[in-house]
Amino acid sequence: MTSQRKQKWLWVDSDAGVDDAVALCAALKLQKEWGYRCKGISTSFGNTSAENVNVNVRKVMASCVKDGAGECPIHAGAVGGLKGETADASYFHGKDGLGDAGLEDPVEMALDERGAVEGLIGVGEEAKREGAELVVVTIGPLTNLAQAMMEGGGGGWMGGVERLVVMGGCGNAHGNATRVAEFNVKADVTAAAHVFEHWRGQMTVVSWDLCCGNPIPWRAFHEAVSKEHHEGEVGRFLKAICRDIYSSEKDADKRSGEGAVICDFLAVACAIDRAVVRGREMVNVEVETGGGITEGMTVVDWGCYDGVEGREKSVEWVKELDMEKAIEMLGATVRGGVGGVECNTREV
Structure with missing residues (x-):
């Protein structure tokens, strides 16, 4: 029997703060080593303004391309929530969303002419046609995804998504945006509620409380990032x-004194490597939208x-992570001279 080779594709929807940048670097740099292709990045308001996010993703892309990673399209997305909500986390990520490091904007990297919604619908339809294994991971507000679900011609494009990974929510009601709400969900509750209610395929949630319980130990973080x-x-x-963002002193306040809590990186790691x-536990999830x-x-x-009765348990809620593997992936992300997209298939 001849083995069939199936392409693995990744799409990341991001609000490009500092932890997003770590995640995006992983998504771009690990393509060759982990055997997938990053098909696109869509942007959203959230940690900082949508304008800053577009610039920040360009900065991430430029650094990864210099390290040998393949470039992928950047699709500009939501500037606010479905009902006009705004969000801001400059208190943590800095005024520019990337720690106010003063890095130059690579303006030569143009945004794709298609917006985030069109890009998401398009990659789902393409994956259906090509028989590719597409994983979509959201590491910001769920606005772009919800809009694509609402506007995507009956939602047939969702059939091209093998798995949706959502960094968001908290299962223990210990929020970081309010006492009970996680930031990405609270930024656009209408969008989040729509996604959790109407997503048709497999959904995996990497929650805030899971990430807080699984920090990157400071020694491993320093060896990988701040050496x-x-x-x-x-x-x-x-x-x-x-x-200036991840330090043992700063994280000891509201996150973890044991290490760097990098939620978006962990979500992307789960998306790249199952x-x-x-x-995990299969659960039902509803989002409170009543104010x-x-x-x-x-x-x-x-x-x-x-x-x-009959409440469908359609969400895979992650309860335990292989942190040794995640730390290995972080180390591979920062190594020089790897990346590329030559290896984008796997045997099935």
Whole structure:
């Protein structure tokens, strides 16, 4: 029997703060080593303004290309939520969203003429035609994805998505945007609610509380990112933007005193390599949109009976990570001279 080779594709939707930048570098740099192709990056408001996000993704792309990674299209997306919401996390990510490191904008890297919604619909349809294994990972507000679901001609493009990975929500009601809500969900609760209710395929959630419980130990983080000398451009880039953002003193406040909590990187790692997910539970998730102090809360049904029958458990909620593998992927991201897109298939 002749083995069939199936292409692996990745699409990242990002609001390009500092942790997004680490994740995007991984998405671009690990293509050859992990055997997939990054088909596109779509941008969204969130950690900083949409204008800053577009610039920040260009900066990430430029550093990765200098290290030998293949370039992919950048699709500009939502400037605000479905109901005009705005968000801002400059208190953590800096005014420019990348730690105010003062890095030059590579203006020669033009944005794709297609916007984020058109790009998402297009890559889903292309994956269906080509029989590719497409994974979409969202590491910002869910606005672009929700709009694509609403406008995508009946949603047939979703059939081209093998798996959706969402960095968002919290299963223990310990929020970071409010007392009970996680930032990406709270930034556009209408969009988040639509995605959780209407997504048709496999959805994997990498939650805020999971990431807080799985920091990159400081020793491993310093060895990978903040060491004195880097051979590669990506290592130097990440060191510059992380210098004032990720430190044992700063993270000890609201994140973790044990290491760097880099949520978006962990979500992308799970999207790239399924083996990073070691434990999971199928659950039902609803998003509170009614206002008040619980708006944006991801209400997870852990199996407690509350009189409602037939609630579908369609969301894979990640409960345990292989952090050794994730740390290995971070190290591979900052190594110089790797990247490219030559190896983009796997045997199935």
